[in-house]
Structure formats: structure tokens, C-alpha cells
Amino acid sequence: MRIRSLIVAAVAVLVTACQSVQTTQPGAIGVTRKQMMAVSSEQVDEGAKVAYDQEVNKARQAGALNKDKQVYDRVQKISQRLIPQTRTFRPDAPGWKWEVNVQSSEDVNAYCMPGGKIMVYTGLIDTIKPTDAELAAVIGHEIAHALREHSRERLSRAYAEQLVLAGVAVATGAEATTMQIASQVSAVTFTLPHSREQEAEADRIGLELMARAGYDPNAAVTLWQKMSKAGGGGPPEFLSTHPSGESRIRDLEKNVPLVLPLYQAAAK
Template sequence: MKPLILASLIGATVAGCATTPTGRSQLMIVSPDSAIVESQKAYASTVGELDQNNQLLTDPSWVKRISDITGRLVTEAIKLQPETKNWEWSVAIIDDPNTLNAWCMAGGRMAIYSGIVTQLNLTDDEIAQIMGHEISHALANHTAERMSRAVVLNAGLLAAGAVTDNNGMVLTGTAMAAKLALELPNSRTAESEADEIGIKLATLAGYKPDAAVSLWNKMQKAGGGGGPEFLSTHPSPGNRAKTLGKLGGDMLALNPQLKKSAVYPITIVTDAAQAQ
């Protein structure tokens, strides 16, 4: 039993490899399509709760600002990866003045919290950097990558359970891994990768690349570091700003006049039904 399980684990790991838009090799046992299906379920559940709590912003000024900025980014994302035109691109604007966050699930389902815009007094260029970063997580299949790591963890637990006959450990570990696959933060490597792709998207869409630096300087002042870099899976805001600053000149060469892209018609989610 033990050799069979271990051989299956090794075979799945070797077979499940892919390459990100930056050229990084990544483990990909769970397909991107499967990650999109699971993300849709999670998105519907999350938006349903937000709708019940009246936390979905519908103010016209918010809707226009976020839809215009994100729509331009999506236009460039589709140019880079044409298959994403079939994604259900959407954004929920969450009324939460105390939360500094935004995210994008597999398949283009996004959210941005009002707190990150108001507390940091973000410009359109800085919002573009945030949303470009989040969209990049989806373009690089980071959700599928996290889920693939969970599969490997599950297989390891299964092998351990077969050797020790500890079935309780296997069941508990499997359930936990499946849950964490969608809920845990991305790794430091994935965050840095999304920074690199995101600043490119934002620049191509017509937004200033140096806004990536001012954004992370604001995050650092707001206490967004969460402690020393080596204690976190995320690069510190200060180091992110330095790294992105070095990329600025090369990015600007991609769109010297910062010509604005066309606005792709994304959906602004204003009720739970739109998230189904």
C-alpha cells in the first residue's frame, strides 16, 4: 500500500507542471478550470453574505470609477491571454471602511473594499495598480496552484495514514487542506509575480507605473507590513515599492503616452443574484 501511494504522489507531482506568464514553473495538479468552478462557489457564498448585510456599494460615483479603471485593465488582460474573454469578469465594491483589501478569484471574480480607497486616499492610478495586481493572480493561475499544493498535502496525509492506520488524521487533514486552498494568502513568490504582471497591466491600460511605488509607500505608512518581511509570506511594502520602482522605466516604455485603453464591460455586483 505504501509504495503505491507514494508512487502515485510522485507521478502526479511530476505530471502536473505549468508555466506562469513570468516564466516560473509551477505545480498544477488541479486544472485552472476546476479552480474557476470552486472559486465561483466561494464567490457566490461571499457575495450572498455581503448582500444580506447590505455591504454592496451601489453609489454611481463608486460604480463608474471602479468599473472604468478595472474595465481598462481587463481589456489588457484579455489581450495578453485571449482565453480570459470567456471569464465572468465582475467586481463587488464592499462597503467596509475599516478593511484595506482587494482580491480576484480564478475566473475574474473580484472585490475591492471601500476602506483601502478612502483610508489611503487612492488616486485612479493607485487603484489601477491594486486591481492590476489582483487580476494578475488570476492570470497566473495562483488559485489552481494553491489548490494543487493542497492536493499534494492530502496525498502525503493519505500516505501517512496508510502507514500508521491513522484514518482520523487523514480525514481531518484532507478537509482542512481543501478549505485552506481557497482561503490562505498567496505565497511571497506569487505576490511578487502579481506585482510584476500587475504593473505591466496598469501601464498598458494607461495608468502611471510610479503609482505602484506611491501605493506601497502608503501601505507601509498605514501599517500594511504586518512585521518584518522574513516573518511573512508577503514581501514588505517597503521592499515592494523599491522593486516596483526599478521596473517603472521599462514599463513606461510599453505605453509612453499612457494612452487609456477601452473600457471592457465588466459587471459591478450589486446583489447576490449577479454572483451566481
Template sequence: MILAVAAFLTGCQTVDETGRSQLSLVGDTEVSSMAVQQFEQMKSEMPISNDPQMNAQLQRVGKKIVDSARANGADLLPSDQWEFVLFESDQVNAFAMPGGKVGFYTGIFPLFDSDDDMAVVMGHEIAHVSADHGQEKVSHQMANQMAGTALSIGLGIGGVDRDLSQVVMASYGAGSTYGFILPYSRTMESEADHIGLIYSSSAGYDPRRAVPFWQKMAAQGGERPPEFLSTHPGESTRIKAIEKMMPEVLPLYYKATGQ
């Protein structure tokens, strides 16, 4: 347990755009290398769409958002070094990885009525990268494993019987998931919404499209688990948070568009 506490005390950094302190136990280079390898594997295993209109939109919005993020101080690769790939899939999803790798699935494109809609998603995904959320997730997993190992060793040293040890470890697993891993995941998703709207608004995309877009996203699929069991904030939580961001991001949009 001492090792886990030491990790928290020595392995923290701050998200520039929000000032939030985050756990950082792994370097950018290591995570970027793993992400690039994973992305290359995806390209070799999944069909890639050559649709000219979709690809043009993906490249156009993606590079503009990266340029905006860099103009806002994000430590990112130049936009011409990013790779934006359109995967042929019914999945209504998108992602961005450290190392400048972005993937959108064709299944999400029917929800885009304009570049403004795509910018909502693109900003969110690029924000995950600029805020080092990939490194943070890996760090949380490492810290959780360290604490679990320390607890197991402590139970053994303390002479706790096997049955009780199993109950304690099971309780620790559930507690760390619902009390640590999932809440931090929801925090990162909300933070990506916030930072992403700063990027997209500064790039001249209308942030007011965020609310109707996420409402359309929420309408996809079936029932969702309760918020405390989810990696993402609930629909109402997300919408309320985005509405509160409008006084901050609308002036950025007006400035970028000369309004």
C-alpha cells in the same frame, strides 16, 4: 512520497508573462466553479455598497485592466463578463477570483488618490487570475497533503514508534509551511506585482504610482511578522522589486498615452 514526486513531474505548466514553472494539479473549470460559488455566498452574507462614485471607478478601471490583460495575451473572459462588486467594509483589501469575480472593500478607497492608484491594485489582482495562482495554491495544498500522507505511511511501514513519528510529522508540517508554502506564496505575490504593472501600464495608468501606493498600504495596521513567516514579501523587498520594473513598464505607459 513517490506520488508527490510524480505530481510535481507531471503537473507543471508555465506562467506566460514570466516564464516561471508552476505546479498545476487541478483544472481551471473546477477552481472557477468553486470560486463563483464562494463569491455568491459572499454577496449574500456581506453588505454591498451602492456608492455611485466608487462603483463607477471600480467598473471603469476594472474593465480597462481586463481589456489590457487580454491584449497582452492573457486567457481571460471578456471584460463585459466580469463582475466587479464593492463590499461595504473597513477592510483595506481587494481580491479577484477565477471565473471573473472581483471584490473591492470600501475601506481601501481612501488610499486611492486617482485611477492610477486603483489600477495598481486592480492589475495585481487580475494578474493573480491570469497567472492561475488560485489553481497553484490549491495544487500546493494537494501536493503537501500527498507528501504528508506518504511520509506517515512510510513511518508506519518502517515500524517507527509513535512518539518519534509525531515528532517527524510535526517537523514536516513546519518545514513544508516555512520552506514550501510561504515562499511560493511570496513568489506569487511578487509575480502579481510584476504582471499587474504590465497590465496597468499598457492600459495607460502611471506605474510610478505603485511605489507610493504600496508605501501607504504598508503604513496600515500594526507590526508585521518577519518576511519568512509571511505570505507576502516585506515592504522593502516589494518596493525594490517594483523600482527595478520601471524600465520595463514605463515604455508601455508612454506608448499607451502617446508620450
């Protein structure tokens, strides 16, 4: 009876702690899912800032931060075209404290931590050899994860599971320290795969971002076709947290017509 009472109490606390949130506007692409959050945006953004600074400092100390000016300038130029388009989904997003860096690494990877902390690895560029539009698809996809606060959502789910399993004595997100959140943001960024639902949302929002920025959205399809073929005997690291496949490519192809007029208008 005591265990049952604890579980009931934990669920009650969970329901109180979690809030149904509409993180983004639907845009032309029509992403409307509400998300349950038990951790505040402020906490996650603070933790992400710490986690990102740690990665930047490690890269700097290794002499691997923004080594190639041409590559750095290219990534900056594409990012700065995409960032203003985030207002379609979140009016506050263009005003985030965005940071954009390039890390010299053989890893085929890129990410955008909460709050707009972007990192592109040179291994992705060297291996995939993306066009500017294909690179915009990568960066737009990563930006979309930040806009939808997918890291915050995943941390909230983890706290929810802890509450139900261990009872009301387990700390909620409101009690976690910035360093704990930073560690968890790093885990979410580098080791834990996004759900298929989150990946589909990032694909679709990223598609609209690139179209509004004047990049041909068809390049998102060719990008993931290249990704699927990359890596020789095994998939690149990027695909360990960003699953690919024919269904993903079909979904992109289906959604390109929705954003093509936006690209055509931007390209005039």
C-alpha cells in the same frame, strides 16, 4: 517497508497527477516561470464562482454591496480599462466571465478570485485614499494573481503535500467536490498569504497591466509606500496576505522602466 512503499507510490501518483503548466505569456515584464498543477482550471473556476457568489450574497444581505454609486462606477471604470489588457498574458482572459463589485467595509482589502471575480472594499479607498492610478495598481495586482492561477497552484501544492504524507489513498484534486474547492478558494483568498514568488509575479504583471491601460506605473510605488504607512499601530488586513516592505518597493522601482514606454504609448 510498507510506509516507504506507500510514500514511493504516492510520489509516483503525484508526478503523474501534476502537470507543468505555462499559465501566462511573459509580456514585456518577462514572467516565465512554469507551475506544477494537480487541480484543473475548470474545477477551481467553478469553486471560485461558488465562493464569490457567497461573498456577494452576504454583502447584499447586509446592505453592503455597491452602496456608493460614485465609488462603484470608479472601480468599474478602472477595471474595465485593465481587463482588455489581460490579452497580453492570456488571449482567453478578456473573455472570462468577469464580475466587479464593491463591498462597504472598514477592512483595507481587495481581491480577484479565479476566473475574474473582483471585489474592492471601501475601507481600502477610505484609508489609502488612492489616486485612480494607485487603485489601478491594486486591481491590476489582484487580476494578475488570477491570470497566473496562483490559487490553483496553491491548492495543487496542498494536495501534493497530502499525497506524500498520507499515501495514495488520499483524494487528489480530481476527486474534490465543487463545494470543497469553494471552501479552499475562500481560505486561500482570505487567510493564507501568497508566497513571495507569487507576490512578485503579481506586482510585475499588475505593473504592466496598468501601464498598458494608460495608468502611470510609478503609482504602484506610491501605493505600496502608502500601504506600508497605513494602519497606525498595525498593518491593514490587505498586508496580512500581501506582504509589503522595502524590497518590494525596490523591485517595483526596478521594473517601472520596463513598462514606462507602454504607458507613454497608451497615454498619447
